[in-house]
Amino acid sequence: MIATINLLIHRIGSLVCHQSPTRTILVNNIPLPLCARCTGIYLGFLIGTLYQFILWRCHLKKLPVLKISILSIILLIALILESIGSYFGFWTSHQNIRLILGLLGGSSISLFLIPIFNFTLFIKETKQKEVGLSEWKEYIQLTLILGLISFLITSGINKLILYYIFAILSVFGSILLCYIIAITIIFRVHQIFYEHLTQRRDNAVR
Numbered sequence: 001m002i003a004t005i006n007l008l009i010h011r012i013g014s015l016v017c018h019q020s021p022t023r024t025i026l027v028n029n030i031p032l033p034l035c036a037r038c039t040g041i042y043l044g045f046l047i048g049t050l051y052q053f054i055l056w057r058c059h060l061k062k063l064p065v066l067k068i069s070i071l072s073i074i075l076l077i078a079l080i081l082e083s084i085g086s087y088f089g090f091w092t093s094h095q096n097i098r099l100i101l102g103l104l105g106g107s108s109i110s111l112f113l114i115p116i117f118n119f120t121l122f123i124k125e126t127k128q129k130e131v132g133l134s135e136w137k138e139y140i141q142l143t144l145i146l147g148l149i150s151f152l153i154t155s156g157i158n159k160l161i162l163y164y165i166f167a168i169l170s171v172f173g174s175i176l177l178c179y180i181i182a183i184t185i186i187f188r189v190h191q192i193f194y195e196h197l198t199q200r201r202d203n204a205v206r
Contacts, residue, residue: 005164006030006167009033009167009168009171010033012033012171012174012175013033013034013038013170013171013174014033015174016034016038016042016174016178017033017034017035017038017174018035019031019033019034019035020035023035023036023037023095023098024036025039025095025099025153025154027153027162027163027166027167028158028159028160028162028163029158030160030163032153032163032166032167032170033167033170033171034170034171034174035098036095036096036098036099036102037079037083037098037099037101037102038102038170038174039099039102039153039166039170040098040099040100040101040102040103040104040105040106040150041079041102041103041105041106041109041173042106042170042171042172042173042174042177043102043103043106043149043166043169043170043173044102044103044104044105044106044107044108044109044110044146044173045106045107045109045110045113045173045176045177046106046110046169046170046172046173046176047103047106047107047110047142047145047146047149048106048107048108048109048110048111048114048142049110049114049176051107051110051141051142051145052110052111052114052132052133053114055138060114060115060118060132061115061118061119061122062115062132063111063112063115063132064111064132064133064134064139065132065133065134067136068111068132068133068134068136068139069111069112071139072108072111072112073108075101075104075105075108076105076108076109078101078104078105079101079102079104079105080105082097082098082101086098095154096150096154099150099153099154100150103146103149103150104143104146106173107142107146109177111132111133113177113180113181113184114180115132116184117180117183117184120184120187120188120191121183121184121187149166152166153166
């Protein structure tokens with residue numbers, strides 16, 4: 001049963017990650033289903049998403065305030081540059097650096113994508129549109145959670161339960177990210193198509 005679950009997790013992980021053994025972190029001496037960077041990105045996205053819903057418990061529709069948005073963009077750029085530089089052999093980043101940048105970058109993606117997702121799906125709602133992260137303490141709390149996750153993954157604590165927690169959550173995070181992106185695109189295309197048909201119908205009536 002455990003072997004089947006482990007195989008399934010790695011099969012799903014192979015759809016979104018190269019799973020290179022040299023770039024994969026071991027937990028309890030077992031390689032995670034995603035490389036260090038992808039583990040960070042998808043865990044960071046999942047944690048950032050859960051944090052926003054727990055914090056507001058509502059249909060968040062506005063991006064973070066400018067100062068936090070700028071910092072999030074900088075972190076995303078750092079993640080992209082590190083990925084490109086590592087891919088082309090300009091430098092070799094330590095696994096922990098890849099993981100940390102992935103966590104910060106993944107959470108930054110959630111800070112932008114979740115409000116866009118909610119705005120696209122719930123555009124006709126009349127409720128007040130709540131702003132995203134607006135205070136540094138909120139962002140610091142999220143960063144501390146990410147730091148704890150990073151510590152648990154890289155500390156060398158040999159607990160099988162930790163492996164399955166991070167393996168399952170990281171793979172689930174990848175599924176969630178792909179799902180939200182796909183649904184957002186589908187709904188947006190539908191909205192554009194519907195608005196176009198409505199406009200043509202109104203013009204025909206006139």
